[in-house]
Amino acid sequence: MTWTIRAGGPADVPTVLALLDGAGEWLVARGRTGQWGTGRQSESPRRLRQAESWGRDGGLSLIDRDKTPVGALVLGAVPDTLPPATVPEVYVLLLVTSREHAGQGIGARLLAHAEAVARERGASQVRLDCYGGDDRALVRYYERQGFTPAEAVEFPLPGGILWPCQVLVRDL
Template sequence: MTDPSTITVRPGGPGDAKAALRLLDVATAWLVEHGRTGQWGTRPPSTDPGQIARAEDWAASGDLHLAMRDDQPVGALVVGAATEHVPPATEPELYVRLLVTDRAHAGLGIGARLLEHAAELARARGLGLLRVDCYGGDDRALVRFYESCGFTATEPFTVVRPGREPWPGQLLVRRLD
């Protein structure tokens, strides 16, 4: 793993939607290459008008944060309110809506650094709960990654998608003390 101090995190802004989409495209291509199409499908997010609009909203809202290495975006984090497909929290929380890293920089601790940044944001807001959901299918490697970062798996759930296979999800929580 690289020295974590070489990875910095900065707030995203309106000009950073393309960086988030590039990271999503790279991650989607990697997933497809490895036969893991259940998570995000096969279509590059940058070609999907809904994903483009979502990335622009993230960038404009102040909810986007970018991991930087040598002035290059190598990861993206979006925090905010929980998604509609998970049970509501029973206390105030910060929710990780997106975590994606550049596969060319895998093994450098970028995802863990971004999750720690999310925890710092939550603490700064006086919140004691950080939640995230992720793809819970295949070999559950993504669930194990979040668990390695201090999260505990709670409720599994399924997102029904008209005309497509159901999406198996896993909700995870991390208490912040």
């Protein structure tokens, strides 16, 4: 089995959307709709705009297992809605993996890549945010990957719903 992390581009946007759809279907099948709701990510105009920007802005990486894409990572600027960095950092905007290949360390490999990029750039931390609601399983995943919870933020969604966001940091 060969693992390869490669730079992504505009041609990889459909792959990223398919990975997001697969992850969304997995969440819905488990009753975990608080993170992304019940709709397909590829049918969301907002998500499509996001994915297109990831494909053209230079921060997209994909991991291939035997030449088949099984995960995506996007590094970029911290979103305006979150606290700015206080030290040089690399910010993870997206980490998504194929649920068909769960348990193979895909996310850990991509996070190690983010750390390598951070060290290469002279950054002293990797930071990200994730869904912090329900049973906080996603937060615990990142804690197992060496991240520490920092700020918790709630974002208002249509219908008066507050979306719980957890910022996490891994110091280098």
